[in-house]
Amino acid sequence: MPTASMTVNGKAVSGEVESRTLLVQFIRDKLGLTGTHVGCDTSQCGACVVHVNGKSVKSCTLLAVQAEGAKVTTIEGLANGGDLHPMQAAFRENHGLQCGFCTPGMVMSALDLVQQIPDPNEQQVREWLEGNICRCTGYQNIVKAIQAGAKAMRS
Amino acid sequence: MADSGIGARALRKEDHRFLTGQGHYTDDINVHGQLYAYFLRSPHAHAAIRKVDTGAASKSTGVVAVFTGADVAADKIGGLICGWTVTDRHGKPHKAPPHPILAHEKVRYVGDHVAVVIADTLTNAKDAAEKIEVDYDVLPAVVDVAKAMDAKAPQLHADTPQNLCYDWLLGDPAQVDAALAKSHHVAKLDLVNNRLIPNAMEPRAAIGEYDGGTDSYTCHSTSQNPHVLRLILCAFILGIPEHRVRVIAPDVGGGFGSKIFCYAEEVVCLWAAKKVRRPVKWTAERSESFLSDAHGRDHVTHVELGMDKDGKFTAMKVETLAAMGAYLSTFATCVPTYLYATLLAGQYTTPIISANVKAVFTNTAPVDAYRGAGRPEATYVVERIVEVAAREMKMDPAEIRRRNFVKPDQFPYQTPVALQYDSGNYAKALDDAMKLADYAGFASRKAEAAKRGKHRGIGFSAYIEACGIAPSAVVGSLGAGVGLWESAQIRFNPTGTAQVLTGSHSHGQGHETTLAQVVGDMLGLPIENITVVHGDTSQVPFGMGTYGSRSLAVGGSAAAKAADKIIAKGKKIAAHLLEASVDDITYAKGTFRVAGTDKTKSIGEIAFAAYVPHNYPKDLEPGLDETAFYDPANFTYPAGVHICEVEIDPDTGVTKIVNWAAVDDFGKVVNPMVVEGQVHGGIAQGIGQGLLEGCVYDKETGQLLTGSFMDYCMPRADDLPSFKVGMIETPCPHNPLGVKGCGEAGAIAAPPALVNAVTDALGIRHMEMPLTSERVWRTIHKMAAE
Numbered sequence: 001m002p003t004a005s006m007t008v009n010g011k012a013v014s015g016e017v018e019s020r021t022l023l024v025q026f027i028r029d030k031l032g033l034t035g036t037h038v039g040c041d042t043s044q045c046g047a048c049v050v051h052v053n054g055k056s057v058k059s060c061t062l063l064a065v066q067a068e069g070a071k072v073t074t075i076e077g078l079a080n081g082g083d084l085h086p087m088q089a090a091f092r093e094n095h096g097l098q099c100g101f102c103t104p105g106m107v108m109s110a111l112d113l114v115q116q117i118p119d120p121n122e123q124q125v126r127e128w129l130e131g132n133i134c135r136c137t138g139y140q141n142i143v144k145a146i147q148a149g150a151k152a153m154r155s
Numbered sequence: 156m157a158d159s160g161i162g163a164r165a166l167r168k169e170d171h172r173f174l175t176g177q178g179h180y181t182d183d184i185n186v187h188g189q190l191y192a193y194f195l196r197s198p199h200a201h202a203a204i205r206k207v208d209t210g211a212a213s214k215s216t217g218v219v220a221v222f223t224g225a226d227v228a229a230d231k232i233g234g235l236i237c238g239w240t241v242t243d244r245h246g247k248p249h250k251a252p253p254h255p256i257l258a259h260e261k262v263r264y265v266g267d268h269v270a271v272v273i274a275d276t277l278t279n280a281k282d283a284a285e286k287i288e289v290d291y292d293v294l295p296a297v298v299d300v301a302k303a304m305d306a307k308a309p310q311l312h313a314d315t316p317q318n319l320c321y322d323w324l325l326g327d328p329a330q331v332d333a334a335l336a337k338s339h340h341v342a343k344l345d346l347v348n349n350r351l352i353p354n355a356m357e358p359r360a361a362i363g364e365y366d367g368g369t370d371s372y373t374c375h376s377t378s379q380n381p382h383v384l385r386l387i388l389c390a391f392i393l394g395i396p397e398h399r400v401r402v403i404a405p406d407v408g409g410g411f412g413s414k415i416f417c418y419a420e421e422v423v424c425l426w427a428a429k430k431v432r433r434p435v436k437w438t439a440e441r442s443e444s445f446l447s448d449a450h451g452r453d454h455v456t457h458v459e460l461g462m463d464k465d466g467k468f469t470a471m472k473v474e475t476l477a478a479m480g481a482y483l484s485t486f487a488t489c490v491p492t493y494l495y496a497t498l499l500a501g502q503y504t505t506p507i508i509s510a511n512v513k514a515v516f517t518n519t520a521p522v523d524a525y526r527g528a529g530r531p532e533a534t535y536v537v538e539r540i541v542e543v544a545a546r547e548m549k550m551d552p553a554e555i556r557r558r559n560f561v562k563p564d565q566f567p568y569q570t571p572v573a574l575q576y577d578s579g580n581y582a583k584a585l586d587d588a589m590k591l592a593d594y595a596g597f598a599s600r601k602a603e604a605a606k607r608g609k610h611r612g613i614g615f616s617a618y619i620e621a622c623g624i625a626p627s628a629v630v631g632s633l634g635a636g637v638g639l640w641e642s643a644q645i646r647f648n649p650t651g652t653a654q655v656l657t658g659s660h661s662h663g664q665g666h667e668t669t670l671a672q673v674v675g676d677m678l679g680l681p682i683e684n685i686t687v688v689h690g691d692t693s694q695v696p697f698g699m700g701t702y703g704s705r706s707l708a709v710g711g712s713a714a715a716k717a718a719d720k721i722i723a724k725g726k727k728i729a730a731h732l733l734e735a736s737v738d739d740i741t742y743a744k745g746t747f748r749v750a751g752t753d754k755t756k757s758i759g760e761i762a763f764a765a766y767v768p769h770n771y772p773k774d775l776e777p778g779l780d781e782t783a784f785y786d787p788a789n790f791t792y793p794a795g796v797h798i799c800e801v802e803i804d805p806d807t808g809v810t811k812i813v814n815w816a817a818v819d820d821f822g823k824v825v826n827p828m829v830v831e832g833q834v835h836g837g838i839a840q841g842i843g844q845g846l847l848e849g850c851v852y853d854k855e856t857g858q859l860l861t862g863s864f865m866d867y868c869m870p871r872a873d874d875l876p877s878f879k880v881g882m883i884e885t886p887c888p889h890n891p892l893g894v895k896g897c898g899e900a901g902a903i904a905a906p907p908a909l910v911n912a913v914t915d916a917l918g919i920r921h922m923e924m925p926l927t928s929e930r931v932w933r934t935i936h937k938m939a940a941e
Contacts, residue, residue: 018278034183035176037408039356040441044864047356075176088174092166095832099663100173101180101356101408122877129872133864135356135409136663138839138901139872141832 004064008033009077017064023057024048026064027074035075035104039133046132049105050074056112058131075104078111087111087149096145098136106132110146114153120146159683160676161892164828168682169667178406181360181375182438189362190219192424192437193280195270195287196446197262200296200518200857201309204260204269204289211286212272217279220431221287222423223270224259232256232426233392235417237483240634241321241492241514249321249514252312254482256392256419256426262291263311263481264518265852265859266446268419273427273435296518296857300478301455303515311481311516318516320479321488325496325572326509334470334507338461342544348532349924350453350478350850351843352867353525355662357408358439359448363424367432371399376421378404378690379414379660380700383637385692387417387485393426400425404690407662411840412524413448414662415702416485420447445862450850451525453478454491454532460505460540466548466555468505473536475512480521487523488514493633494529494621494703500570501537502581502617502794503559508571518857524702526840526902530620538616538907543920552615552911553589557582560617563885574621576792578885581617584796584818591879592798592816600800610803611813612916615796616908622896623708623791623887640786641705642696643713645674645721647779649766651759652684655717658698659710660690664898665829666706672825673711673892677718679745679758696782704896707825708791708887715891716783724779725761731772732756732764791887791895795819797838799908803916808932810846810913817904818881822895827882830897834880837901843870844902845909849925868925 004026005014015030027033027050036059039047048059051073078085084092087107097103106129113120113128120128125143134142159165172178209221235254242248258267270287274280297308297318304317311318335341362375372395378384381402389397407414424435439447455476461469477491496510527534545555560581561568568576589595597613604611624630627638642658655674661667666689671682688694698710722742729747730737733754741750745758756764764771765779800814817834824830847868851860861867886893906924913926922934 020278028183033176034180035178037180037357038182039358039408040864042441042863042865044869045356045441075174079175084171084174091174092170095167095828097170097173098665098832098836099356099409100169100178100406103173104176107174123873126871126873126875133356133869133871135354135411135840135869136836137832138835138837138870138878139875140835140877143872143877 002065004068006067006070006072008072009074019065021064022060023062023064023067024059027059033074033076037101037104039101044133046105046109047102049108049132051108051112056109075107086152090149090152091145094141094145094148096137096142102132102134106134106142110149113146114150118150118154120150159672159681161672161825163672163826165668165672165682165826167665167668168671169665180357180406180408181362181377184362184375184405186362186364186434189434189436190273190275190431191277191280192427192435193272193277193284194268194420195272195284197258197265197267197269199262199291199293200265200298201294202262202291203294204258204262205292206290207270208288209270212283215279215283215286217275218272218283219275220273220427221270222257222427224255224257227255227257228259235419235482236387236391237485237488238636239486239489241323241488242634243321244324249488250315251483252315256422264520265857266520267481271423271427273431298517298519298852298857299854300453300476300515300517303517304513311518315516320514320516323492323512326507328472328509328511331470331472331507331509335459335461335472338469339464340548341459341461342540342547343459344540344543344921345457346536346539346921347923348452348454348456348535349844351451351525351848352445352850353411353413353448353451354444354869355409355411355413358441358444359414359418359420360438361421361424362434362436363428364434365429365432372425373401373403374421374425375403375405377407377414378402379407379410379662379702381660381690381692382658382697383700384417388422388425392422401693404660410662411526412451412528412702415700416449416523441864442862445867446859447520449484449521449523450480451522452532453522456536458536458540460544462544462548466550466558468503468559471499471505471508473499473510475510477512477514478517478519478522479514480519481516482521484521484523487521489635490524490529491532495533497572497574498530498533498619498621499537500572501534502561502619504561506571519852526837527899528703530899531903531906534616534618534903535907538618539910542911553585553594556615556617557585574790577789577888579792579794579820580883580885581794583883584794584820585617587881587883588796588798588816588818591818591881592800592814594798597800604802608805610805610916612801612912614799614908614911614915616904616911617796618904619792619794620899620903621790622704622793623787623890624703624705625790626788627786637699638786639699640784641709641713642698642782642784643710643717644696644782645717647762649763651762653680654686654688655714656688656695657710657714658695658700659706660701664701664706669707669825669829670711670714674714674718677715678721704793704898707892707894708890708896709785709787711892711894712890713783713785716785717781720781720783721779724781725758727772727775728761728764729756732770788889791822791890793819793821793895793897793900795900795904797904797908799912801912801916803913803931805935808928808935810926810928810931812842812876815876815878817878818883819897819900820883820885821897822887823884823893824882825894831880833897834901835878837899838878838905839870839875840902841905842875842909845906845924845926847874847925847927
């Protein structure tokens with residue numbers, strides 16, 4: 001079996017995988033980082049979004065071996081000790097989550113948006129979230145949270 | 156207390172773990188030694204199973220066992236049940252065909268469970284499943300609810316001629332016909348309530364464990380109601396005593412009704428765990444969710460509404476065909492009857508109403524409660540026909556509604572369809588919604604849009620729902636197999652913090668915060684000092700779970716009753732400590748006081764005294780731990796008015812929702828932030844039904860054509876506007892908190908508001924949901940051609 005080696009949340013990790021093992025399976029099953037979720041099997045829902053080399057990626061769309069040598073950040077890698085990342089805090093303050101299942105993907109996706117557009121307007125946020133499905137919130141408070149999180153990150 | 160008591164926009168206690176990836180959903184849980192289950196599903200909508208050959212699969216790498224319907228039958232495992240008996244118009248119970256957990260002899264829908272492979276890894280289980288050979292004799296299928304009763308339609312089950320599950324009647328159609336005949340005008344409409352696939356973001360999952368040492372079981376499941384699931388698993392299917400089964404529903408990623416029911420997969424995992432003597436885990440892939448989660452809606456209806464010359468409604472007649480799918484799901488039968496026809500009065504004083512509902516089997520996934528469950532279907536019928544009536548009578552849509560509203564001084568109001576509404580102020584919600592929507596300015600906005608070549612329309616929906624489900628004696632008399640009370644326990648610790656254990660279940664609603672607010676408000680504790688526990692039959696008292704917007708109205712009321720008991724006991728302890736008579740002790744916000752003095756004891760001191768009873772009343776039990784059960788006196792009746800404004804581009808057929816104003820009456824609001832979130836999500840699902848979502852089966856083959864997120868259009872962020880949400884508050888008069896429930900309102904209100912707006916924009920009478928851009932474009936171009 002091939003080995004996949006990468007840096008996840010700042011830690012070097014390595015493990016034997018089947019060549020067909022997806023990155024999300026490696027993260028969840030091998031590393032036990034279950035904050036990254038699987039909500040579909042067609043790369044539509046975005047619950048599995050992580051950062052690979054700084055960019056948001058659906059981790060169900062990548063084989064684990066394709067992330068060889070990459071720097072991966074998952075939702076578990078954001079908070080600094082007990083302190084939430086400003087984007088996480090903004091989701092809480094704006095009630096941007098209900099059941100919490102899509103939330104890790106939403107937060108990771110939002111962070112990539114803010115890298116590209118530091119001060120996104122409502123329409124830009126809504127269009128960016130094309131690849132993230134939420135069934136609970138109607139998105140309104142997610143949009144609000146992302147704009148608030150972006151503002152907090154600018155200051 | 157102001158920042159976390161009743162009425163406060165308290166931030167949610169549960170959010171930290173979800174935001175940091177530390178939630179525990181069922182698939183996040185791994186049990187030592189676990190195996191993986193993979194289900195082989197039927198590729199045919201209807202077929203006889205001639206033979207299942209599992210030989211090669213059994214020998215495949217890593218396979219521990221392969222089971223089929225024959226193994227289930229050999230072990231005499233019961234089938235899935237339907238827990239609500241509907242009595243038909245002839246006094247007979249509905250047809251309840253067998254629903255085996257693995258198909259035996261016949262498959263009846265695409266996705267029906269044929270066999271299960273249990274292996275050391277999921278990939279090995281999947282690989283082995285491909286080696287199972289099933290010899291099918293494919294039969295003709297019927298998937299269309301309107302065709303299920305046709306003479307030529309194939310019959311799904313023995314002893315169910317015309318695929319008829321029941322033919323049910325409420326009211327007297329002859330009387331209604333007579334009243335319609337005498338009416339000044341009768342508006343008539345045929346409409347379809349499109350089948351939906353719930354699609355909670357977390358797919359269903361289960362882990363079955365068997366402990367041979369104690370002959371006991373544990374089942375982790377994505378359930379909205381773990382005790383009800385345990386009852387069904389034990390008493391009706393597996394025949395295991397309830398006290399030897401623990402069901403845990405940990406963090407659950409949305410339900411919307413689809414996780415109320417007992418499904419084949421969790422039964423199989425539990426049964427198989429004992430057979431293979433190892434834990435068995437199953438997690439649905441999304442495509443399995445599409446195929447096998449209980450779907451929602453799927454009605455075809457004819458409605459007639461009579462009125463006098465002033466537009467006052469005189470009578471309404473409704474005839475509905477409702478799909479049950481291939482088998483009856485857990486509560487399927489009550490949805491198109493007691494949760495549907497009883498709501499057909501809407502907010503109006505229509506004096507007589509009749510409803511005939513024929514429920515039929517089709518070669519499709521089972522249909523059951525989905526957000527709103529019957530009430531969205533009723534509201535769609537009522538609010539569409541009222542709109543058609545307004546247009547035919549050339550009346551303003553707001554005015555025809557206002558003229559027919561139940562007035563505030565008419566409560567309690569007995570409808571002709573069994574329910575007694577308790578409170579409300581429908582005209583006030585309408586007035587507020589019209590202001591919020593700037594209805595007065597609509598004509599000029601429409602004219603301005605027309606100059607740009609766009610069609611603008613506006614649509615109303617004045618909905619009502621029956622929530623707080625439900626008074627046990629009432630539902631029992633209507634055929635329910637369970638009582639619908641709720642339980643709560645408040646367990647103080649010696650140091651003055653408390654646990655609140657609830658029989659309701661949170662899967663996004665925020666109970667860990669709102670129930671803490673209720674109890675904290677009553678007992679003078681900040682919510683940080685309260686932990687709400689739910690979802691584990693070994694921890695919480697027997698409870699009925701969460702659905703039908705019942706958790707606060709019923710579960711919150713139980714918590715309030717338990718808090719009352721804590722206060723009553725606390726007074727006895729305080730009286731002893733303060734050397735006063737119990738009658739002289741007053742209580743407010745966590746402080747017990749000898750009336751008229753400054754002698755006080757805090758609830759923390761009382762809790763300490765109760766657990767360290769060195770100086771304590773002689774005849775009183777130690778401890779501060781009280782349980783209460785609450786059985787509601789009536790349903791609650793949330794109601795409101797939603798107004799939708801759309802702009803349609805005739806070149807593309809795209810409908811843009813440019814304004815959405817909602818004014819809802821949920822009675823007393825515990826946490827406005829959470830309530831607004833529930834409204835947003837509900838509206839989004841309702842817009843999904845109206846604009847985007849539609850489950851489609853191929854009419855010939857019964858293949859599910861909308862079997863993935865690529866084919867089934869879930870609302871995305873850029874499909875929706877920001878909603879304007881307002882509230883009015885007429886407290887529920889019969890529960891201790893005055894609350895009504897808010898979880899389903901948006902999904903109930905939204906579809907007719909949207910369809911009324913689009914048909915108004917296009918100047919047409921009706922159009923079937925979903926109003927996709929293609930359908931709208933074709934309609935516009937067909938009109939132009941004519």
